[in-house]
Amino acid sequence: MSQFALEITGLKKIYGSDVIALKGIDLTVTEGDFFALLGPNGAGKSSTIGIIGSLVNKTAGTVKIFGIDTDLDFPEAKRLLGVVSQEINFSQFEKVLDIVVTQAGFYGIPASEANPKAEKVLRRLGLWDKRDSQARTLSGGYKRRLMIAKALIHDPKLLILDEPTAGVDIELRREMWDFLKEINAKGTTIILTTHYLEEAEQLCKNIAIIDHGELVENTSMKDLLSRLDVQGFVLDLDQPLESAPTIQGFNMTLEDPNTINVAISKNQSINELFVQLSELNIQVNSMRNESNRLEEMFIEMVKKEQT
Amino acid sequence: MSRKKEIFIALVTLTNKEIRRYLRIWVQTLVPPAVTMSLYFVIFGTLIGPRIGSMDGLDYIQFMIPGLIMMSVITNSYSNVVSSFYSVKFQKSIDELLVSPMPNWAILLGFILGGVSRGVLIGCIVFCVSLFFYPAFTVINPVLTILVLFLTAILFSLMGFLNAVFADSFDDISIIPTFVLTPLIYLGGVFYSINMLPEFWRNISLANPMLYVVNTFREGMLGVSDVSIPMALSMIVLFIVILAATSLHLLNKGTGIRQ
Numbered sequence: 001m002s003q004f005a006l007e008i009t010g011l012k013k014i015y016g017s018d019v020i021a022l023k024g025i026d027l028t029v030t031e032g033d034f035f036a037l038l039g040p041n042g043a044g045k046s047s048t049i050g051i052i053g054s055l056v057n058k059t060a061g062t063v064k065i066f067g068i069d070t071d072l073d074f075p076e077a078k079r080l081l082g083v084v085s086q087e088i089n090f091s092q093f094e095k096v097l098d099i100v101v102t103q104a105g106f107y108g109i110p111a112s113e114a115n116p117k118a119e120k121v122l123r124r125l126g127l128w129d130k131r132d133s134q135a136r137t138l139s140g141g142y143k144r145r146l147m148i149a150k151a152l153i154h155d156p157k158l159l160i161l162d163e164p165t166a167g168v169d170i171e172l173r174r175e176m177w178d179f180l181k182e183i184n185a186k187g188t189t190i191i192l193t194t195h196y197l198e199e200a201e202q203l204c205k206n207i208a209i210i211d212h213g214e215l216v217e218n219t220s221m222k223d224l225l226s227r228l229d230v231q232g233f234v235l236d237l238d239q240p241l242e243s244a245p246t247i248q249g250f251n252m253t254l255e256d257p258n259t260i261n262v263a264i265s266k267n268q269s270i271n272e273l274f275v276q277l278s279e280l281n282i283q284v285n286s287m288r289n290e291s292n293r294l295e296e297m298f299i300e301m302v303k304k305e306q307t
Numbered sequence: 308m309s310r311k312k313e314i315f316i317a318l319v320t321l322t323n324k325e326i327r328r329y330l331r332i333w334v335q336t337l338v339p340p341a342v343t344m345s346l347y348f349v350i351f352g353t354l355i356g357p358r359i360g361s362m363d364g365l366d367y368i369q370f371m372i373p374g375l376i377m378m379s380v381i382t383n384s385y386s387n388v389v390s391s392f393y394s395v396k397f398q399k400s401i402d403e404l405l406v407s408p409m410p411n412w413a414i415l416l417g418f419i420l421g422g423v424s425r426g427v428l429i430g431c432i433v434f435c436v437s438l439f440f441y442p443a444f445t446v447i448n449p450v451l452t453i454l455v456l457f458l459t460a461i462l463f464s465l466m467g468f469l470n471a472v473f474a475d476s477f478d479d480i481s482i483i484p485t486f487v488l489t490p491l492i493y494l495g496g497v498f499y500s501i502n503m504l505p506e507f508w509r510n511i512s513l514a515n516p517m518l519y520v521v522n523t524f525r526e527g528m529l530g531v532s533d534v535s536i537p538m539a540l541s542m543i544v545l546f547i548v549i550l551a552a553t554s555l556h557l558l559n560k561g562t563g564i565r566q
Contacts, residue, residue, distance in 0.1 A: 015566060050566070053402075054565075055405055055406065056565060057561050057565050057566065075310070075409075078407060078408040079408055081406070083402075083406045085399070087399055089398065089400050089401075091328075091394075093331070102320055102324050103403055103407075105320025105321075106317050106407035106408075107407055107408060108310075108313025108408070109316070150403070
């Protein structure tokens with residue numbers, strides 16, 4: 001079997017006669033990876049995922065899942081694949097357990113095997129107590145969990161999640177992160193799209209960025225973040241200031257009397273900044289990133305692409 | 308596990324899901340045909356029927372029973388598939404099937420079996436209701452009756468499927484049943500023999516496909532028909548083959564379900 005969980009070559013998608021969603025992307029995801037596929041709205045992420053999952057017809061190109069060409073044996077490739085779509089896509093009037101067991105049935109798993117598997121996955125996702133509830137009565141977060149349970153019922157080796165935590169509160173989101181880390185550690189390759197870049201930074205080892213139907217970046221998370229030239233920090237002060245202090249080499253602005261924003265480039269030392277602030281008798285209570293590091297990088301890359 | 312067995316399990320799962328769907332809402336799906344047909348039997352069979360007299364040598368209520376059963380089978384098998392398949396498109400739960408390894412023919416067959424089961428079940432319910440109003444009813448040719456019952460349910464389930472494939476809104480799934488199916492059924496010999504009509508309208512009626520379905524069923528139940536049975540059966544089978552091939556082609560292309 002191929003070392004790649006996913007190999008995409010020259011993938012094109014044109015909607016109608018002139019809306020070009022994908023301009024021929026090439027992408028590989030290694031087995032066991034936790035991979036982020038990022039891009040602004042309308043960049044082509046969902047089209048890519050749709051084509052991989054057989055929800056969208058491709059215009060050209062090839063897709064291989066663990067070396068199996070989807071044009072030659074899509075059913076076999078689908079057995080290895082689990083897809084969590086962006087939109088809720090189960091019957092809202094069915095019971096939670098029925099939805100998961102029925103999904104297993106579509107993969108040829110008999111109910112006698114599907115029931116214990118469903119119990120296991122529903123318990124792990126905290127849905128077992130709601131197994132007899134109609135899906136429409138679940139909260140948004142539980143519906144997202146149900147989507148994941150459904151996608152995992154046939155034990156896929158590659159799991160693709162299209163914005164799985166959209167609209168989910170932070171507590172539930174972190175629980176979901178733990179769960180995804182756990183199944184990745186057990187060997188499931190995961191591809192994730194998300195608008196929460198903190199999520200991608202926390203979870204993913206490798207990353208690709210799509211914009212306007214083209215792959216603008218495909219590298220490791222570590223490598224990408226190391227390319228960040230300037231980072232913005234927010235310093236919360238002990239005493240209020242009337243104006244931003246002037247420290248040579250550091251660009252500082254006063255956000256409010258108790259808060260300073262400072263931009264620190266890659267070759268500058270944060271220690272140096274604190275030494276200088278101490279000399280000016282400015283006491284810093286806490287410090288945090290102005291925005292997520294990946295977010296800064298992402299905005300920079302997308303801007304570059306647009307110009 | 309072999310692929311054949313996997314496909315069989317998937318097909319049974321989809322069919323069960325379809326059956327569960329209409330049984331869950333039995334007040335909307337199973338009760339109304341029984342109530343409506345009871346009203347037809349009371350008004351046209353018991354009250355007005357005796358004044359009409361005999362039709363093709365039979366009591367009017369007796370003549371009407373096969374037509375009303377067929378009317379119920381046609382509308383229920385059609386509406387089951389059109390509403391179910393359009394709903395899975397609308398709710399996007401069609402994705403559950405598309406991401407699975409189920410072949411398209413098994414998806415089509417699952418929905419059709421759901422429609423056929425409802426059509427046949429309703430047919431049996433209406434037949435039981437008719438026995439309250441005409442207990443002496445006996446079926447002349449049970450084999451032909453059952454054959455036509457199933458063929459009709461398959462044919463109209465396929466029509467419902469095609470309607471749902473092309474439907475973009477809930478309006479689209481009610482237009483054809485309201486403006487095409489219902490008039491054709493009413494004018495297709497459910498309540499009268501076309502031999503009563505002037506020659507011009509009789510000839511026009513021969514172009515109505517419902518006439519063949521209703522009359523073949525009536526031949527099976529009562530032994531009377533306005534049309535040639537071998538020709539009618541051949542037409543029904545031919546239409547089933549054409550519609551099944553078209554439905555499968557559209558599913559393979561992804562019409563209405565894949566962008």
